[in-house]
Amino acid sequence: MTGLTAATALAAALLTLTAPAAWSQEPVHIVGSSTVFPFTQAVAEEYASVSGGGAPVVESTGTGGGMKLFCGGVGSATPDIVGASREIKESEIALCEQNQVGSLTEVLIGYDGLSIAQSRSGAALSLTVEQIYLALAAEVPADGDFVENPHERWSDIDPALPDSEITVFGPPPTSGTRDAFVELAMEAGCSAFAEVLALKAARRDVVCARMRGDGHFVEAGENDNLIVQRLVADESALGIFGFSFLQENQDALRGVSIGGVAPSFASVRDRSYPLVRPLFFYIKNSHRGVVDGLEDFVFEYVDEAAIGDDGYLAERGLVPLSEEERGRVREAALEATPLR
């Protein structure tokens, strides 16, 4: 115990000795979503190369964890930017206000779609989110109650669907793709059922989010290339991917239409395809002009070379915004338009 207190005292002494100089000297610090991470990483490296100065610090903390750090206050110990794979929540705005973070600017950088894909050699399939929920949930409503998912074949759900066994390869729970899939497909599908809406919120979350574990939904790990091989080998099987991965494998795979809309750049961009999520980052305006390089970093991020149609972020799999939207986003980002 003495050792520990002594160490703490010593640490305090060290702290006063090496207290950081003016915090404008510190590099730009970005936290947040693991989905946005590869894009921010690319911009950070590009920015460091162009400016020849200090590289921004990019940390992958997940959206929620990032928001907690971001809204923790102002000053050098808190991040300047947080990446998010969803819009900022009311509770997070409240936390920011409580810690007197001041105004934030929201920047929509593009979209990330989820695709359910099948082998090109199989018959084209079209599903609704309700059917996806009935096929993949651990529990489904039946006669006013909930039972363990009895559906073995697609035709058990709807006679119009093919008479083949339900086999879907999907990401493990640690993956951001899984979170997005649960949110966009499973939760959307299950809330169409009156029995689900009648449940208490906590129980509803469980019913909507729990995937079946009886072999019809297969957690295939993070290696998407492996799922492609399995889909090619079994033409009745389906796989869940990020949208960019389907794009790269158009020749072997076909996207399953959801609610009658097939996934494509156009349908993802105008959001008529339902499994789409926007990607954002939020800037702490009180740090602008104080943190060295923050302004230039934001400029680099919203530049055409990054978020444009041929930009290096599209190369990494971002679905870019339309040109008009990009113009609006750029203006808002550079003029520090506050949230709301």
Added chain:
Amino acid sequence: MTAAMTMTAAQGRLAKRRRKDSIFAVAGAVAVALTLLWILFLFTTLTVRAIPAMTTTELRLEIRLDPERIPANNPRRGDWRNLLAESLNTLLPETATREEQKLARNLPSKGTIHLLRNTVAENPGLIGTTRTFWIPVADPLDQYRKGLLAPAENTDGAGVTILSPEQAALFDTLRAQNKIRTRPSWRFFRNPDSRFPALAGIAGAAVGSTMAILVCFLVAFPVGVAAAVWFEEFAPRGKRTDLFRINVYNLAAVPSIIFGLLGLSVFLNLFGMVRGSPLVGGLVLALMTLPIIVVVSSAAIGAVPREIRDAALALGASRQEAMRHHTLPYALPGILTGAIIGLARAFGETAPLLLIGMNAFLATTPASFTAPATALPAQIFLWADQPERGFVSRTSAAILALLVLLFAINLAAILMRYHFENKRRRGR
């Protein structure tokens, strides 16, 4: 008859005991052999996988550093993308179609622009000249050259499009023209992290780790030894001291992630220190190493024969002098060995560093103890998650580098122990 029977029974028992002995010996030998085999397997697979990271495939390219595209006052802001694309077109016949030009554009690693920028920014005199550069090729081609990736048509089984046959054919043509070479590369050791496998290196993480360990040593060693000396030499004997001692010993068994949480709440949230800096990382590792150093040092000091202390005290030395001149030098080899092994453990530690942010992506080498940095184990963790093939070999190479460093540290501990023990013997 009874005597003969006893004899045979005794001989039987003897044979049985000898058999048991030999079974025991064989089991021991098998265990050692299995361990060695396992280590051998680990090292062979790691080495085989790591070798490709030590070389780089490069493309010979004449680049005209057009002054109209590169502003002399700020070369970094030049139109590098188009400049490079134009130079790549010179590799093709003039009749090349747009498709072929696209293939040529995908030849170099996308990080080439960064290399060109740096080269020209450092030598602005190059602007306006035409230079021959050896630039790194894109990762799939590098993997192809090393035999780790076969080109695949889109329509075939796997359906993976990272390397098309056309791209590979263009590469082969250029290779036949001697425009491709494979060279050993020091980039892996000299560069900081990058999202391009061809440019990514461990320099940034290695510097970050070294700085954190330095802080850890400077804090944990003096405090730990001082605490041990107090326990062994000066603490009043009694229940209270025992309670202190048991508490410190228990700390040695606390999982490292707990120290990470402690660091997060104390150093970052309470003191507001810089997130991810080697200073914070080192302090967290010091908290983790401290109890180990206290335990080991206590044992080493406790093992010093009483007579040495008593002799010094009998000749009139104060307790403090007896400790400084006699007990501590005698215990030093043991203390150092323990401390270094504790530091080696801290060096390979990842969990607490993840919590205080020493796992960020950083494209530069940390410049000071208060600037954010990454640690070597965290770098391995980051690379293992990257989709590009080139990071497979880089991950293995980074693991190997970490293991080699750990071996070096442990070797240093052993050598130091011999050195001090010999010195003591000679001095006697």
